[in-house]
Amino acid sequence: MSKKPIRFRDVAGPGNDPLVSLDAQTLLKLAPLEEEPVLRAPRASWLERYDFSLDGFSDFDLPKPKTSEEQERFVQAFLSGLEKLFDPQNNWTFLKALKLSLDYCLHCQTCSEACHVYLASGKQEIYRPTFRSEVLRRIYQRHFTAPGRWLGSFVGADIELNFETVWRLLEMSYRCNLCRRCAMVCPVGIDNALLAREIRKLFSQELGIAPAELFRKGSRKHLEAGSSTGMTPAGFRDSIESIEEIIAEKTGRKIKVPVDKKGAAVLLIHNAGEFLSWPENPAAFSILFDAADVDYTLSSDLLGYDAVNYGVWFDDLELGRVALRHVEIARKLGVKKIVVGECGHAHKALCVVADRVLPGDLSLSEVPRESCLPLLRDIVQSGVLRLDPKRNDFPVTLHDSCNVVRLMGIVRPQREILQAVCAQPLREMTPHGVWNYCCGGGGGFAIMDTLNFSEWRNTVSVRMKVKQVLDVFRDVLDPGTRKYVVAACSNCKGAMRGAIAHYGLKEKFGIGYGGLADLIVNAMSDLPRPYIEWDQER
Amino acid sequence: MAFQWFTILFGWASFFLFVVLAAYKIHRIATLPLNLRWEVYPVPHETGDKHLYGGSYMEEVDWVKKPRPSSPLAEWAEMGSEIFFLKRVREHNPYHIWPLSLALHWGLYLLILWMGLLAASVFVPALTLLTMAVGISAFVLGACGAVGLIVLRATDRSLALYTTPIDFFNLVFLAAIFGLGLVSWWGDPLFSLHHAYVKSLLFFRPTPLSPAVVSLFLLLQAFAIYMPCSKLIHYLMKHFTFHEILWNDEFKVKGSSKDKQIDRQLSSLATWAGPHIAPGKTWREQVRGPSAGEAQKK
Numbered sequence: 001m002s003k004k005p006i007r008f009r010d011v012a013g014p015g016n017d018p019l020v021s022l023d024a025q026t027l028l029k030l031a032p033l034e035e036e037p038v039l040r041a042p043r044a045s046w047l048e049r050y051d052f053s054l055d056g057f058s059d060f061d062l063p064k065p066k067t068s069e070e071q072e073r074f075v076q077a078f079l080s081g082l083e084k085l086f087d088p089q090n091n092w093t094f095l096k097a098l099k100l101s102l103d104y105c106l107h108c109q110t111c112s113e114a115c116h117v118y119l120a121s122g123k124q125e126i127y128r129p130t131f132r133s134e135v136l137r138r139i140y141q142r143h144f145t146a147p148g149r150w151l152g153s154f155v156g157a158d159i160e161l162n163f164e165t166v167w168r169l170l171e172m173s174y175r176c177n178l179c180r181r182c183a184m185v186c187p188v189g190i191d192n193a194l195l196a197r198e199i200r201k202l203f204s205q206e207l208g209i210a211p212a213e214l215f216r217k218g219s220r221k222h223l224e225a226g227s228s229t230g231m232t233p234a235g236f237r238d239s240i241e242s243i244e245e246i247i248a249e250k251t252g253r254k255i256k257v258p259v260d261k262k263g264a265a266v267l268l269i270h271n272a273g274e275f276l277s278w279p280e281n282p283a284a285f286s287i288l289f290d291a292a293d294v295d296y297t298l299s300s301d302l303l304g305y306d307a308v309n310y311g312v313w314f315d316d317l318e319l320g321r322v323a324l325r326h327v328e329i330a331r332k333l334g335v336k337k338i339v340v341g342e343c344g345h346a347h348k349a350l351c352v353v354a355d356r357v358l359p360g361d362l363s364l365s366e367v368p369r370e371s372c373l374p375l376l377r378d379i380v381q382s383g384v385l386r387l388d389p390k391r392n393d394f395p396v397t398l399h400d401s402c403n404v405v406r407l408m409g410i411v412r413p414q415r416e417i418l419q420a421v422c423a424q425p426l427r428e429m430t431p432h433g434v435w436n437y438c439c440g441g442g443g444g445f446a447i448m449d450t451l452n453f454s455e456w457r458n459t460v461s462v463r464m465k466v467k468q469v470l471d472v473f474r475d476v477l478d479p480g481t482r483k484y485v486v487a488a489c490s491n492c493k494g495a496m497r498g499a500i501a502h503y504g505l506k507e508k509f510g511i512g513y514g515g516l517a518d519l520i521v522n523a524m525s526d527l528p529r530p531y532i533e534w535d536q537e538r
Numbered sequence: 539m540a541f542q543w544f545t546i547l548f549g550w551a552s553f554f555l556f557v558v559l560a561a562y563k564i565h566r567i568a569t570l571p572l573n574l575r576w577e578v579y580p581v582p583h584e585t586g587d588k589h590l591y592g593g594s595y596m597e598e599v600d601w602v603k604k605p606r607p608s609s610p611l612a613e614w615a616e617m618g619s620e621i622f623f624l625k626r627v628r629e630h631n632p633y634h635i636w637p638l639s640l641a642l643h644w645g646l647y648l649l650i651l652w653m654g655l656l657a658a659s660v661f662v663p664a665l666t667l668l669t670m671a672v673g674i675s676a677f678v679l680g681a682c683g684a685v686g687l688i689v690l691r692a693t694d695r696s697l698a699l700y701t702t703p704i705d706f707f708n709l710v711f712l713a714a715i716f717g718l719g720l721v722s723w724w725g726d727p728l729f730s731l732h733h734a735y736v737k738s739l740l741f742f743r744p745t746p747l748s749p750a751v752v753s754l755f756l757l758l759q760a761f762a763i764y765m766p767c768s769k770l771i772h773y774l775m776k777h778f779t780f781h782e783i784l785w786n787d788e789f790k791v792k793g794s795s796k797d798k799q800i801d802r803q804l805s806s807l808a809t810w811a812g813p814h815i816a817p818g819k820t821w822r823e824q825v826r827g828p829s830a831g832e833a834q835k836k
Binding site: 005006007008077080081084088089090092093094095096097099100101103104105106107108109110111112113114125130134151153154155156180183184185186187188189190191194204205206207208220315316317318320321324337351352353354355356357358359360361363364365366368370371373374375378405406407408409410411412413433434435 | 567570571572573574575576577578579580581584588591592593594595596597598599600601602620624625626627629630631632633635639695696697699700701702703704705707769772775776778779780782783784787789790791792793796797798800801803804806807808809810811812813814815821822824825826827
């Protein structure tokens with residue numbers, strides 16, 4: 001990537017050329033990889049129609065404004081949204097955290113090297129956690145504060161506000177995985193990831209602009225069709241039939257997966273993407289819950305079979321809407337609690353963040369929401385399963401989902417499970433646990449594939465995780481030795497799938513990935529054959 | 539004589555203005571709406587070894603029904619390590635800020651202690667020697683820290699890009715205070731005149747002072763008024779960023795004060811203009827809808 005020093009005023013510069021251009025030579029080195037896919041420039045036809053003025057990448061297939069009037073309307077809408085961001089009625093949800101983070105950052109840059117995107121990019125300035133925050137801060141100061149109006153550049157309120165500035169700020173908000181590792185190290189408690197999310201929120205809630213995969217084909221489709229995958233209740237019931245077939249075929253067991261069972265103890269909600277991409281994961285849950293005699297049910301109600309809540313990445317209202325429906329379904333079924341399957345952001349949305357956008361009778365005290373990991377740990381440790389760790393006699397590492405570890409403090413259960421079901425000691429990445437690095441798919445990136453965004457994801461945001469995986473397996477990189485990256489999160493699995501394909505990690509090094517429940521079932525000694533099929537795409 | 543009275547009155551006015559302005563700043567943040575839960579682990583009030591590895595009560599099944607032991611003391615210990623040792627800066631800052639920032643912070647802490655000792659030594663003369671040692675240490679550390687940070691911020695591009703003129707102004711202000719402290723100490727090695735000023739302040743008895751001592755105290759008092767208006771008051775805001783947001787893991791219990799507060803906040807109007815947001819509705823109504831049809835009509 002070019003290392004031409006960037007100044008804040010450059011953000012408002014002409015949009016014909018990107019502010020920076022990727023250069024493979026300056027990216028974080030991935031030692032065992034001798035070569036990697038060549039970076040391609042955006043197609044000429046795209047360049048005419050869409051805006052790539054930040055770094056040559058984009059997920060937004062929105063036509064460029066044709067006239068200066070259109071550009072001006074865009075800027076004015078942004079300013080209107082910015083004003084609402086600081087209004088206690090419109091943004092009561094995060095106003096306190098927003099104000100504190102915007103007003104009290106001391107620019108010490110302690111957060112910089114906590115960011116995997118910044119490090120992976122070769123320390124490119126525009127990806128530094130504070131860069132986008134500073135652009136937002138300077139615009140806000142100039143337009144909405146007295147010191148900014150009166151003192152201008154003396155207080156840093158010196159960025160010209162034009163279409164290019166606003167567009168680049170939008171793009172910058174989608175160069176952060178929202179992993180919040182930067183917030184962990186800030187001496188003042190400033191949260192730059194929160195500021196990235198607030199920018200996303202402004203664009204979504206005021207201008208209706210968000211990546212199509214998150215909004216139009218994401219939360220909107222989720223609320224209207226029942227799932228962001230487009231799966232309808234009828235489609236879900238078909239999936240359950242095929243799950244039962246998978247179970248029968250792989251284990252010889254005839255298990256009836258309970259659906260819409262009133263009064264069950266547990267409502268289990270999976271990320272619906274699992275049914276389509278990794279059906280062996282929900283099947284593994286059914287095998288385990290059946291063996292442990294857990295009184296549970298799935299739901300075929302609209303939204304009840306898809307735990308995702310993309311609003312947690314970009315829109316508070318969408319966050320509340322999806323969470324409300326999830327909890328109401330639990331109420332309707334009369335279950336005692338909701339347990340979230342292997343999906344990190346769904347964990348955080350349902351078990352933590354959405355609690356305070358729900359009415360009192362749907363509070364966590366009334367309808368508890370929990371992670372699946374402690375329950376799986378208790379099942380494994382209860383002795384009801386006949387487990388033979390030798391069935392998992394291959395090198396295993398654990399990718400920690402940021403949402404589960406750093407943002408919920410669930411760190412040990414998954415390790416206790418792996419200790420019980422694996423023959424070889426767990427290979428911990430450096431760093432791991434709450435200090436882990438994001439998979440690079442966080443904040444919605446795992447599913448964002450419009451235009452050339454996935455190329456940026458695979459080259460920059462997943463890069464640190466690829467390095468960690470290669471490092472942790474450095475003594476067993478021979479492709480003949482099969483290795484397993486545990487990712488107990490659908491989005492992390494999606495990011496791993498993309499990274500493995502992009503860098504050829506399976507062919508070159510024998511590195512595969514999968515869920516945690518799958519690995520537990522693979523250790524069950526009373527099953528006729530291994531549950532994990534290495535030849536599948538994993 | 540009039541100027542001596544001014545130094546006394548300005549001294550008290552600056553103290554009260556500091557208190558009032560700081561209280562106003564705190565009040566403004568404290569009365570903002572209740573934030574959604576947004577914690578980051580490790581949360582230090584977790585007990586056992588959970589606060590070390592970042593575990594939480596959510597590692598248990600049925601945690602809603604179980605006791606959730608919490609150690610407020612551990613939170614303050616963590617905050618203490620941040621305040622007195624700048625722990626996060628030491629462990630994570632790659633730009634060599636820590637020794638300079640630590641010196642500046644300790645310069646300020648000792649400066650406050652020095653002023654307290656000047657006042658206390660009016661009644662306890664035995665404190666004079668300690669007052670001297672603390673004062674000299676404060677001025678040396680503070681001056682080194684402030685000047686060092688000015689140089690570092692001006693020369694390291696990663697810092698310079700983000701350092702605005704007002705950031706330099708703040709550091710120059712601090713450097714001037716500590717520098718004047720050293721100058722005034724040079725002319726008054728036993729801090730006798732400083733002591734005399736504090737005595738005049740406490741007993742409202744004007745007294746003649748050297749220009750260096752007067753300048754030092756006037757600058758300090760101006761700083762006391764300025765600080766709450768600037769981001770230098772960040773130390774008070776840490777209560778909110780850490781205790782109320784990053785370490786707040788309290789879940790909502792029906793009927794609790796938080797539940798009632800959220801209920802009130804859900805009655806706020808959401809006037810966002812996005813196509814999926816119906817006009818004129820409260821948050822509660824927005825979260826219930828709109829249906830696909832409503833959104834399309836808009």
